[in-house]
Amino acid sequence: MRKLNQKGSVLIFFTLAFALLGTFIGFAVDFGRAYLEKARISRLVDGAALAAAKALKGQVGFEDEATKAACDSMEMNGAPVVMSGASSCAATTGAPFTVTLQFLPVAVAGGPPMQHVQVTGIEPMPTTFLKFLGWMVPGDFSKIDIAATAQAAPERPVDLMLVLDRSGSMSGTKIAALKTTVNEFLDNNFTGNDRIGMVSFAWRGCGAANGDDNFAANICQPDVAMANATSANITILKNRVNGLTPNNGATNTMEALRTARVPIAAAFNDPTRAATRKVVLLVTDGKPTAMRRDTDAQCKRNPKTGAVVSAWNTGSFPNGCLMDANDANGGYATRSTLSHGSLTNAIGSSFFLNTISCFRSLHDCDPGGGNSNGVMYEADLIRNCGASNAACAAAGAHDVLFFAIGIGQDTAGLNPNQRFDKYAKCMLLRAANGTELLNTGNNTLESINTICTPPPPTYSDNDTYAELRNFWPCGAGPCIDSTQEKGKVYFVDQTGNVQAQMQQVFKDIAATLKLRLTL
DSSP states (O other): OOOOOHHHHHHHHHHHHHHHHHHHHHHHHHHHHHHHHHHHHHHHHHHHHHHHHHHHTTSTTOHHHHHHHHHHHHHHTTOOEEEEETTEEEESSSSOOEEEEEEEEEEETTEEEEEEEEEEEEEEEEOSSGGGGGGTSSSOOSEEEEEEEEEEEOOOOEEEEEEEEOBGGGTTHHHHHHHHHHHHHHHHSOOTTOEEEEEEESSSSOOTTTTOOOOOOSSOOOSEEEEEOOHHHHHHHHHHHHTOOOBSSOOOHHHHHHHHHHHHHHHHHOGGGTTSEEEEEEEESSOOOEEEEOSTTGGGBOTTTOOBOGGGOOSOOTTOEEEEEEOGGGOEEEEEOTTOOOOEEEEOHHHHHHHHHHHHOSSOOOTTTOOOOOHHHHHHHHHTTTSSOHHHHHHTSOOEEEEEEEEEOOOTTOOTTTOOOHHHHHHHHHHHTOSEEEETTTTEEEEHHHHTSOOOSOSTTOOOOGGGTSSOTTSSSSOOOTTSOOOEEEEEETTSOHHHHHHHHHHHHHHHHHOEEOO
């Protein structure tokens, strides 16, 4: 029997195999190019959508202006296009790059619809290898249409509360950078349709008494009441910012957020402000070390366990008191009047840990003395528009945008009151309802899942920061409340150029406040 020519069979097999392999390599090359081109077009339409939204002003009648702004943006960023008619741009040279705009009315509770804009860019990309697919499959594979779409919300008026730390540790470059960058922010980003107020904090969560927090007022008032951002009111705000003096005392972030909550809730109750963005912007350089207690009973109890402290079961505090925690000498806590005129009854390190835990807490951690109302608790109430607020409930309880800026350093050897460690970052993420933190020192993003995961308690205060990981809105483990707007958190590295980092942060915040991509 005659044998088959096996050499010929093998040659045919290898020829087909190499052809198939070459086809797959070709596909990978073309699809890789398509992926990169998609990313480029996505960036172009993102910028175009933001430019169009700014020109659109959320109103009918500005469609031509918005179209021209979109086309100009794409041309400035490298796409050779020009406005070619109503709601479109066409290529001037090269591949027929086309851009179309759609204007979408979006309902706003309590107000007229606001116009959003959607920009779609399409560019045909010639293929190198895919075109040979036509030998096997009917069709034209000589090009791929690469498309990307972005949708931007219109410019909206803002109701903004600034919450600024002026505790003693803010002295030096931090307070100087804060003053410069906040003033630049106020100068360049607001109109008379916006409203801005301000709260500063150290021992007390306000500075209404001429910047001096040594006052005995029962209820804190903002340093500057929320008002329209006219040139006169901007000047008042800037003067107040310039007058901030770091106070050699504690950091009462909790009471500052409570003070800011009142005007934010009032904005929701104002029918003329139905379409505005409600915003809180917190700037601080560390973990909270003080809090306001509201009743006589709270002032005499361990803030975490609710147990009466025998050394504190004296005196009368009808309007409440201040509690302060300090890591010095192994850790201790003190109690004082609202004017903190007399500090009394230092307690040991375990009480210090209980106190600092409640300063940051999300839920009531005093089963015997009433609400603890820590930082996360107060921030959560702000994001819920003040709690039990009818106007907020009608709006959906999700339209308060929370920005948090932390300034500091996480350097081995620093004591816990000086170190802005991962747990301080975790608290800001929890307060802002954010999923990631931008470290402006090295321009990297840090995830909440990484930041809020505890290492062994090797720090000198033995604080495991368990309360930062408890009571997550969606169960055990890091997550955010999906019913509320996602916040943005930044970390400014004190070992670098603080002012330059702050300027970049405020530039990003300004862009987010006034315009935002929604698709």
